[in-house]
Amino acid sequence: MEKILTKNVGKPNSQDIEVYLGGGGYKALEKALGMKPKDVIAEVKKSKLVGRGGAAFPTGLKWEFTRRESAEPKFIACNADEGEPGTFKDRVILLNDPHLLLEALIIGGYAIGASKGFIYIRGEYYREIETVEKAVEQARTKGYLGDNILGSGFSFDVQLYKGAGAYVCGEETALLESMEGNRGCPDCRPPFPAESGFLGKPTAVNNVETLCNIPAIMINGGEWYSRIGSPDSPGPKLYCLSGHVNKPGVYELPMGITLRELIENHGEGVKGEFKAALPGGVSSCLLANLDVKLDYKSVARAGSMLGSGAVIVINEDTSIIDVAKNTMEFFARESCGKCSVCREGTRRAREILTRFANGGGKAKELDLMLELGEVMYDTACCGLGQAAMNTTASAIRLFREEFEQKVRK
Amino acid sequence: MNVSVWKTKVDEVLKRSGKSKETLLPCLEVIQEACGYIPQEAITYLRENLDVPSIDIYGVITFYGMLTTKEQGKYVIRICDSLPCYLNKSDGVLGVIEKELGIEAGETSADRQFTLEVVPCLGLCDKAPAMMINDKIYGNLTEQSVKKIIAELNC
Ligand SMILES: Cc1cc2nc3c(=O)[nH]c(=O)nc-3n(C[C@H](O)[C@H](O)[C@H](O)COP(=O)(O)O)c2cc1C
Numbered sequence: 001m002e003k004i005l006t007k008n009v010g011k012p013n014s015q016d017i018e019v020y021l022g023g024g025g026y027k028a029l030e031k032a033l034g035m036k037p038k039d040v041i042a043e044v045k046k047s048k049l050v051g052r053g054g055a056a057f058p059t060g061l062k063w064e065f066t067r068r069e070s071a072e073p074k075f076i077a078c079n080a081d082e083g084e085p086g087t088f089k090d091r092v093i094l095l096n097d098p099h100l101l102l103e104a105l106i107i108g109g110y111a112i113g114a115s116k117g118f119i120y121i122r123g124e125y126y127r128e129i130e131t132v133e134k135a136v137e138q139a140r141t142k143g144y145l146g147d148n149i150l151g152s153g154f155s156f157d158v159q160l161y162k163g164a165g166a167y168v169c170g171e172e173t174a175l176l177e178s179m180e181g182n183r184g185c186p187d188c189r190p191p192f193p194a195e196s197g198f199l200g201k202p203t204a205v206n207n208v209e210t211l212c213n214i215p216a217i218m219i220n221g222g223e224w225y226s227r228i229g230s231p232d233s234p235g236p237k238l239y240c241l242s243g244h245v246n247k248p249g250v251y252e253l254p255m256g257i258t259l260r261e262l263i264e265n266h267g268e269g270v271k272g273e274f275k276a277a278l279p280g281g282v283s284s285c286l287l288a289n290l291d292v293k294l295d296y297k298s299v300a301r302a303g304s305m306l307g308s309g310a311v312i313v314i315n316e317d318t319s320i321i322d323v324a325k326n327t328m329e330f331f332a333r334e335s336c337g338k339c340s341v342c343r344e345g346t347r348r349a350r351e352i353l354t355r356f357a358n359g360g361g362k363a364k365e366l367d368l369m370l371e372l373g374e375v376m377y378d379t380a381c382c383g384l385g386q387a388a389m390n391t392t393a394s395a396i397r398l399f400r401e402e403f404e405q406k407v408r409k
Numbered sequence: 410m411n412v413s414v415w416k417t418k419v420d421e422v423l424k425r426s427g428k429s430k431e432t433l434l435p436c437l438e439v440i441q442e443a444c445g446y447i448p449q450e451a452i453t454y455l456r457e458n459l460d461v462p463s464i465d466i467y468g469v470i471t472f473y474g475m476l477t478t479k480e481q482g483k484y485v486i487r488i489c490d491s492l493p494c495y496l497n498k499s500d501g502v503l504g505v506i507e508k509e510l511g512i513e514a515g516e517t518s519a520d521r522q523f524t525l526e527v528v529p530c531l532g533l534c535d536k537a538p539a540m541m542i543n544d545k546i547y548g549n550l551t552e553q554s555v556k557k558i559i560a561e562l563n564c
């Protein structure tokens with residue numbers, strides 16, 4: 001497959017605007033500025049692009065909702081907080097091809113009618129922040145940012161925000177709270193950011209990888225894009241392969257390759273014997289079947305979620321209880337504490353799993369944890385609490401006997 | 410603490426981004442970067458300049474892992490314990506670091522050379538187990554390699 005998202009990765013000085021322009025960069029912006037904003041959105045809708053940040057919401061629709069709002073000004077915010085354990089794909093773009101992201105963000109701003117964009121990058125990404133800062137300066141100097149871009153009458157500028165070490169700030173409403181100078185606690189929805197976002201104004205929040213599909217869609221058309229990969233959720237995907245594999249890394253592949261193909265053809269096989277994998281980081285459910293296609297619909301049908309595409313492979317030598325406990329330590333620490341069901345639920349689950357890990361579990365606690373997972377899914381305010389029990393619940397469902405062996409006799 | 414270290418930085422941010430609450434996090438970040446922690450005088454200064462109550466400023470500081478009111482070591486070691494690193498034996502590496510430094514996760518050494526923190530995924534899972542020391546990345550850690558890294562910082 002011809003690379004779309006990582007086509008410039010590996011070129012010398014790929015982060016420099018001259019190199020980007022040499023490869024046809026900012027041509028998509030030129031083309032988009034010659035179209036009506038609503039036609040830009042129509043093209044994105046035709047592409048069937050869905051968000052790559054986790055929730056898989058159709059990008060064209062999100063832009064249309066934001067555009068339709070009457071309140072002004074409008075904003076577009078790029079989510080570069082990349083925090084889901086096992087996810088390290090956005091960093092590849094930020095570091096190697098920041099102009100691809102900027103071009104996409106400007107097109108997005110034009111489409112929804114925003115004159116200001118933000119990029120919220122996690123604070124630990126020092127080099128990425130520096131690279132994007134430089135790219136913004138270069139784009140300003142060349143007139144791709146600022147007033148009356150390319151003589152189109154459209155003005156747009158970009159501001160960077162740095163995160164300061166909080167996973168939950170990747171959740172879009174928490175991200176906006178954080179930008180507003182508040183604690184990064186998620187808000188209840190509705191209203192969605194498209195209606196009431198940054199400073200209460202309509203805001204489109206898009207993931208880095210999602211946005212980086214836009215220039216190719218502008219150049220080649222939505223129709224072309226919709227034929228790549230899986231018909232249900234088309235396009236290329238940056239799969240982040242980690243855990244017990246021989247060659248971990250970020251692989252750009254057409255959506256819908258199987259877990260087996262990813263691990264064997266690209267990851268050079270499992271280190272040890274395959275036991276299970278998490279297709280969408282620690283917020284997803286374990287898969288024990290290697291023939292699942294890694295597109296949004298197929299993974300959902302298999303009972304899990306593709307999320308950000310963080311594929312974590314686990315081998316036979318690993319205790320599934322230790323895996324569940326590790327994920328729960330993460331959620332208990334990262335829960336913002338706003339909803340009691342998430343704050344207390346993650347802590348109690350961590351305690352129970354610690355007891356199981358030490359051979360002191362109670363039999364009835366297994367069903368209790370499954371029930372807790374359902375309650376959290378139904379009642380937690382944001383995706384963190386809703387998904388926190390996924391790995392644990394799937395571990396109990398798939399490997400119940402392992403837990404039963406750890407029940408106190 | 411030499412006040413001018415953080416004050417000029419904060420004034421730059423205020424000048425660039427304006428005196429509003431949206432500037433709070435960027436201000437705290439430059440203070441943290443300049444001093445290695447956020448001193449009380451800086452909080453007072455922000456309260457006066459941004460018109461945000463101290464309690465809200467503390468609220469923000471305590472929310473974020475990279476902000477702190479406690480003085481930190483010259484080297485802040487952030488070692489990841491999320492699943493991909495855990496599967497690649499990050500706990501063994503953490504144990505060695507704790508032993509070498511004589512402190513536990515969350516502590517700062519008495520000579521203020523090192524602060525050790527266990528953090529969630531750093532986006533370095535292809536180099537698991539991984540850590541950062543200040544802004545530098547260290548990956549594919551082993552119990553041997555981490556000993557060497559610390560020895561080099563210690564001299
Ligand atoms: C706890 C939590 C953390 C999240 N972290 C991220 C993140 O780091 N990056 C990201 O793009 N989306 C993250 N999301 C998803 C965002 O809320 C949001 O759906 C996404 O940024 C929208 O962009 P997209 O439509 O392009 O995917 C997170 C969601 C939750 C619930």
Ligand code: SF4
Pocket residue numbers: 168185186334335336337338339340342343380381382383384385386
């Ligand atoms: S579900 Fe958890 S992380 Fe999300 S808002 Fe509630 S307490 Fe905070």
Ligand code: FES
Pocket residue numbers: 085086087489490491492493494495529530531532533534537538539
């Ligand atoms: S899990 Fe350790 S860096 Fe991602």
